[in-house]
Amino acid sequence: MSNFIVKKVAVLGAGVMGAQIAAHCVNAKVPVVLFDLPAKEGAKNGIVLRAIENLKKLNPAPLGNKDDAAYIEVANYEDNLEVLKGCDLIIEAIAERMDWKHDLYQKVAPYIAPNAIFASNTSGLSINALAEGFDAELKARFCGVHFFNPPRYMHLVELIPTVATRPEIIDQLEGFLTTTLGKGVVRAKDTPNFIANRVGIFGMLATIYEAEKFGLTVDVVDDLTGKKLGRASSGTFRTADVVGLDTMGHVIKTMQDNLASDPFFAVYKTPEVLAKLVAAGALGQKTGAGFYKKVGKDIQRLDFASGQYVAGGAKAADIVARILKEKDPVKRMKALRESTNPQAQFLWAIFRDVFHYIAFHLDTIADNARDIDFAMRWGFGWNVGPFETWQASGWQEIAAWVKEDIEAGKALCNAPLPAWVFDGKVVQNGGVHDAQGSYSASKNTQVARSELPVYQRQAFRAAVVGDGVANGTTAGITVFEDESVRIWHQNDDILILSFKTKMHVIGAGVVDGMYKAIAEAEKNFKGLVIWHADAAEGGAFSAGADLQSMLPVFMAGGAKAIEPEVARLQNAHQALKYANVPVVAAVAGLALGGGCELLMHAAKRVASIESYIGLVEVGVGLIPAGGGLKEAAVRAAASAKGNDILQFLKASFTNAATASVSKSALEAQKMGYLSDDDVIVFNPYELLHVAKVEARAMFDAGYRPPLKAQFAVTGRYGMATIMAQLVNMRDGGFISAHDYKLGAMIAEIVAGGEVEQGSVVNEQWVLDLERKAFIELLNHPKTQERIMGMMQTGKPVRN
Template identity: 80%
Template structure:
């Protein structure tokens, strides 16, 4: 396939979605021009400029670096249509009205370049109907490209062709969306609301219907249908508030208008409470009230019977909480099905409703079951898709229970389950997902995954229950494995080190594993990559030192027993820095404390855009002692190149003293935790491929470990300058006495201590100071309070 390079994107419509899609293009270094209507008065581009100002206020942040809003080119339909000619991809994202979209298309069509792809970000209108009126050439280059809100964070993009769309442009677009913008692409049929919203919104409506039937309040339903079910923690009603009740009502209206012959049609009735809330202007979070309303510090919930807000905070019953903790999916589902508890019956009912719906509709909404599961996982934040859940819970057993409920009139529709559920290959294989692919009723066979070139970059693709083709925790050849680490390779020239600890915390076994991996890599490989199998599924790179594992040592031998462990950690990091082959850290998710120090000592970092990096030790009353502060001094001296080091050091100092954490990999570069030549990756499934490529390239280019050199430090001058600012902060009540102590200790280390400005010290001098301060703090009652508080509540204690 020839290279498809998107040199510039145009986004038509600067509303919430359009502006955020433009922002994400800029995150990925893709030049973008954002269009909207000309302003009625003042600046012609006023509409777009206001949208850009609003981007900086949105949370979660659409821009990985807020300053990059200035990189979005502004335009309006009256003056700037010729700019469309420079764009390879044009994404229309205006309001969901067919007539408005058609009017705009007439205006822009003459200006679209002859090879450009034209796509609509509609969330449910017919793509075929949108393409009416185009000439054959433009029809072939038109399709749907449906991003999910917020576009930076939601992995899903649905790609929807019409019968006239050229297969080649779909493949090109899938490659761009996957690799450049980092998305998970699912191809959908041109049916109302496509896959994710069709099934997801049905699921929400079914949940509302069953909640009313079983008499459950909105807060209890949200507690039952959130993280306890492995779904978005906002549950059902709070998710509706976040999305906007008017937006949800619009999607429901699309279903009412276009799905009259659907056997589940009665379920698409707009719930009465939704109509009432919208009528009263309670549109959800953006209006300050929806199913919930915040009053002062209290979160109130709507009580439909009283048509008013009452105290919230209702939770799932303990018995149900225990059932949902059951690890075996079949036993968990059996317990819900068999229980007479109304909350259990409610949960079984919402599972049954979705299983029933996806079985009946699979043939019309998607090519295969895999696409439905990924659409719900990536678009709605479910840990497992609905078909996966069904299959893991026992295909035949669930099918027979669903049939019983349909026959007994308990289901939301009397439509029978399709024949393929009970006989043929699916029944024989006990499910829709197998190692040979996923079931497609349309093709009447199991279909394999797409093999487009872009997927060669994903060493391990997203796994599915039943389709556990190679995954990163079991694949390859193991060199060494214990409870904490696995050192392995893929029968090639790069060694891989993966942590197995919870949140990949670093204890003594991990430290030993780092040493083992470096020794083996130096002997037999071109490089070492530190990568974890759950990197793409929202795992952590490393949440830092394993405080839990230090407790027994502390109890038996006091503070002194911990010192040798700190020495080993420092030595492991130094061994990484000065290894004779390149060590590449493949970073995604949290890299905090010791996890941040680990990546600072790698020869190179390859980081997912969603990397949250920082030295956070002051939160538990400690200071970084794995070489993080030593690296701050080394890097500041290097950057200063002979000028005043303190100007460069201040920045590193403040980040550590305030426990600042980057909100993206781009921000981590501005904070100095990532270097400007480190590689930022948009699709976390590509991390391992890119990290290995980097390690090989560095080795092949003649990699040598950095030379050990002496470090010029700021000494007394730096310590006094920072100390004076700390006194002001303490006396002004901005920081506590203990924070002042921690701040002074950090200053003492990064400045090199009470020595002359410009003195040269070696790295060990700085490491010794880190260790000494760390040991002193471990004995401090205020620090011990912070550590215990963090371990008990997971929240920092301010003392």
């Protein structure tokens, strides 16, 4: 297969989506040009320039590193269309109006290079209708590509071919979106709103309908339909406010305009409450009011009956919250259906409505059931897709209950469930997903996963309930396993160390595991990769040292009893650094405190773009003591090369003293936690593959660990300079007295202690300073307050 290399992307339209898609291309180091209309006054590219400025202010940040905004090239449709000739991929992202899009296409078509892919980022317009008027040649290179908002963070991209799109165009684009931009691609059919918005907006409309029927308020509904159901914490109404009620209204209108023959058509009418809010200009978060309104520090909710905002914050009933905590999905669904509590009946109703809908529409909206599950997980933040939920809760029993409700007139329409739901094959499988693939209603067979080469980079692909796909907790060959770690391999030359602790915290068992893994890797393998099975599903790399497990030791023997544990952690990190085979840390999610120190001692790091890295110990009244400050001193001395070391030390000191955490892997590079030659991976499912490739390459290139060098420190001079800055922060009220004490201790350690400027020390000298300060702080009442506060509430105590 020939390479498909995207040398440059053009994004047409600098609105919310267009600008953020451009930003994400820049994150991935893909040159991009952002187009919009020429401004009527001021600079001709003013619209685009304003959009780029706005990218720097948005939260969550579209850019991994704000400075990279400078790489977005600016253009307008009047002067710069020639630029399009140098673009391999052109993504149109203007407002959702067919006539406006067609006008723009006429303007740009003559400038599109003969091999370029042309795509529309539409959330629901017909891709075939958009392609009307193109010549056959351009039609064959046109498709829909639907990013979800915000594009950097939402994993889903829907790819929609037209009847004329060449298959290899879609294959090439899927490869680019998956590896370069890090997306989960689902191919959708050209039906209104495609898959995720079709099912997701139906689900929201059904929820609004059932909430009114059962008399539930918006805050209670959001509590019931958020985290408790394993969905986005914003629930239903808050999600609508975030998306924008006008945007939601637009997506609903697409359904009204194009789905007149759908038996669920009555549900697509714009809810009266939504229409009133939009008419009043209350469009949700962007206008400050929607279903919710922020008044001072309080969040008020809309009362449907009066149309006024009233105090919010009501939660689910205790009995329903208890039902939702039931681990067995079969028991949970049965309890919801049989309960007389209106909240439980409401939950059963919204599950039933979605099951009814996806079964009825599977043949027309998706190639197979797996695509609906992934679309809802990746596009709407559901932990478990709707078909998976049905299958896990008992396929046959649920089908019988849904049928019963339809016949009793309780469902949203009287269309019967399709025959395949009760078909021997699906029933025998216990549902739509099995080891052969996922059921396709249009083909009446199981459809296997895509075999595109890009998926060979994913050692463990996203699984669905019932598919029997191997996962990183059980696959491969186990060398050693206990409750803390698993040491294993995939029958090749790289050993893998995975932590099993909650949030992958580092306790005595994990430290033992590090020693075991290093010894095994040095004896029988080319390298060691530290990787965790939930890396792609939003897990943590490591949330740091396991304070909870240290508590009994502390209670029994005081701070002194902890000292050997700290020394063992320091020594384990040193053992990683000086291992005779390369150690590669495969980082995704949180890498805090000890987790940050661990990755700093690896020979190389392969980090997901969504890596949040920092030394945060001051939050619990401690200082980093796993070698993180020692590494800061070593690296500053190496970077200084004879110049003033302090200049290279200031950022590391400030980051540790203020517990700063990177908002991306790109920012972690800027902060010095990742080095410039570390690898940033955009698709977390590719993390293990890339880490193993790096480890093997280092070994094959003749890897040797660094020599144990001595290095110069800034001593008393460095301490005094940093202390002056701390005094200003304390006297200005920016930090507390205890923060000042912690800052002073960190300053002393990174400066190498009470020695002359330029003194030469070894690593052990600084490690000893770290350990001594850590033990001293454990005895401090303010530190103990912070530790207990964090353990009890999970939030830092400011004292």
